[in-house]
Amino acid sequence: MTVFIMVADVFTGAHVWQETAPRLAAAGSEVHAVQLTGVDAGRPATSARIDLETHIADVIAAIDAVDTASDREIVLVGHGYGIHPVLGAADRRPQRIARVVYLDCGMPQNGVPALAAVPDQALRAQLAEWAQRVECESELAPPARDEWQRWGSTAGISDAALDRLTALAAPQPLGTLLQPLRLTGSVVAVPTTGMLCTRNGVSIDLVQRLVDLGDPMLTALADSQVTFFELPTGHWPMLSCPAGLADALLRAAAGEGRSLRPVGAGDPPAHLRPFPLDVPELPRDRREHVDLYVPDAEGPRPAVVFVHGGPVPAGTRPTPRDWPTLVGYARLAAAEGMVGVTLDHRLHDIADYERAAVDVAAAVELARADPRVDADRVALWFFSGGGLLTADWLTKPPAWLRCLAASYPILAPLPGWGLTGSRFRPARAVAHAGTLPVVLLRAGRETPEIAATVEAFVTTAKDCGAHLELVDVPNGHHGFETLDPPEEIRPALHHAMRSVVTHLTS
Known part of the structure; x- marks a missing residue:
């Protein structure tokens, strides 16, 4: 008994x-x-x-x-x-x-x-x-x-x-x-x-x-x-x-239940799996907590800054800017003639959004100060839990921010996150985005809790006339680049990148 x-x-x-x-x-x-x-x-x-x-x-x-x-x-x-x-x-x-x-x-x-x-x-x-x-x-x-x-x-x-x-x-x-x-x-x-x-x-x-x-x-x-x-x-x-x-x-x-896979067992964990697109090899230029992937092109180039999700434990190695997905996106941007930028920020816990926002802002300014970057033409691209960090940029978009993109983002604090009263609420902030173009890659098989935050964002964006472009990945899961068949992901990634490049160059 x-x-x-x-x-x-x-x-x-x-x-x-x-x-x-x-x-x-x-x-x-x-x-x-x-x-x-x-x-x-x-x-x-x-x-x-x-x-x-x-x-x-x-x-x-x-x-x-x-x-x-x-x-x-x-x-x-x-x-x-x-x-x-x-x-x-x-x-x-x-x-x-x-x-x-x-x-x-x-x-x-x-x-x-x-x-x-x-x-x-x-x-x-x-x-x-x-x-x-x-x-x-x-x-x-x-x-x-x-x-x-x-x-x-x-x-x-x-x-x-x-x-x-x-x-x-x-x-x-x-x-x-x-x-x-x-x-x-x-x-x-x-x-x-x-x-x-x-x-x-x-x-x-x-x-x-x-x-x-x-x-x-x-x-x-x-x-x-x-x-x-x-x-x-x-x-x-x-x-x-x-x-x-x-x-x-x-x-x-009775001892039933699902067990977790130990670290190092079986296939590589999702965050270390290959990027689904073939992109040209390009060395990184490391500056403090920022990496730049600079194309072989004349003059200062527009830049796309890729902001990883989280929380990511402080001791994680390699750090996010060296993950295949972030490196792949940055090299894809460079293949389009843009400067691809990755960074590490300190979102190690749900309580860290304030300091992560500071890290992102500092990384953006570091990239804009580089002479190879056109400081007046920058796009920010956020992922997963990093989606909450879009709130500051949506609330008061600077003139140099030509586009904001997000892949499978979390766009409102989840119930157990304890962020009541926090400013990190993109589903509300989008009402202040004005003419800022927003490209949103939406996973069709997103978890219900995250999908609800995305739908709230989309509803507000439509109600206030925000410039929102939806790029759907119908069978995509959260983190679809490394979880789903590449052939189902590639069209959406190409589409989204072309849209961002168009906003940066028009």
Whole structure:
């Protein structure tokens, strides 16, 4: 028999599992939804100070209550904040735990408080500042009905369920978010399952790409003891799809799920696969964080600056400007008589868009200052997560910017990115683009979450009369240059490049 011990996210108690628990029980499992001290009405505080250790003790008590003499395997499930007390407890009782399920949450590290995992960046900064002025015994008020999105996507939740979530929400003891998680490392031996809610902005394919980039913290996710599931919903699957969640939990307990490909296994990772077009070899001219590919042509030439996506972990080697796709685009531009420009920027984390924008602006100015570049004729071409960086250029296009292009871009922050109030919102900024030509390569088989941002951009562009040209890749996936058959990609790439060159030379 499997014993599920489940721990809820901030502001919520054992009640959130009321539709999932009976389904697990009906399948023959034993289920315990942990009541957290100071959050659940059934477990009132016995002292003024409630912190993460308090909630770890709550989970340990639930583990110790399971009869050790019986042949029952304990599966701990942590949702959002709940993964912190789950890991703290599993680290102290590793021999009792068969599996830990990370339900739409991050990967907490030793010494890091749960505050670091608050998804909304502006809210996280506000809480950090507030915490310096109040006692740890203080409480954080629960969100109003229209504020839950700041804690995770509410996609899929019915109005009635959202009303119930709001009505039953309880204040969160501030100390639970501020006290660092302490781990000895024993929990590393426990098998794990990541359960990703795709409408909150994360998918298995995305995690695989991050693993492929070589981030040391993520390479362990390709271990044989780690499995993954996807749920096509927002951050609260126990409210939006309890049956699907219960089924996934049962399968996870049985050791099922998708495994990731280890780094270096099989074919090269997507970002290191060949560019789909044959382009002439051309050496690079490296200047600081910028590479120029200069054609053999007279006089200063227009330039196309290619801005990679991300986040890309800081330790990734080779860096993006040496990836075959970026080099291929730059050489393709040079074959058209343009100066192709690639760069590295510091978008290593979702919180890095500000400094990445600074890096891009500096790279553009470095390229424009080169005597081989016509400083009055420049195009910017963005990719994937770099698409958010288009916002600054769309909001107030400089006179020298003759065209803006984007391939499979993300054009609004994804739900779990926590960028509420951020200026990096191209789907809004395009209303200010004026006469700036925009060439958008749209992947027909884009992920639904990213496709929604593209469609919002297209709708706004059409409503405001922006100069938008759509170049569709009907069967293309996100990152289609290295994922899809070259014959399906080449026409779109040639078309888009010709359009950009036309805007630069007319």
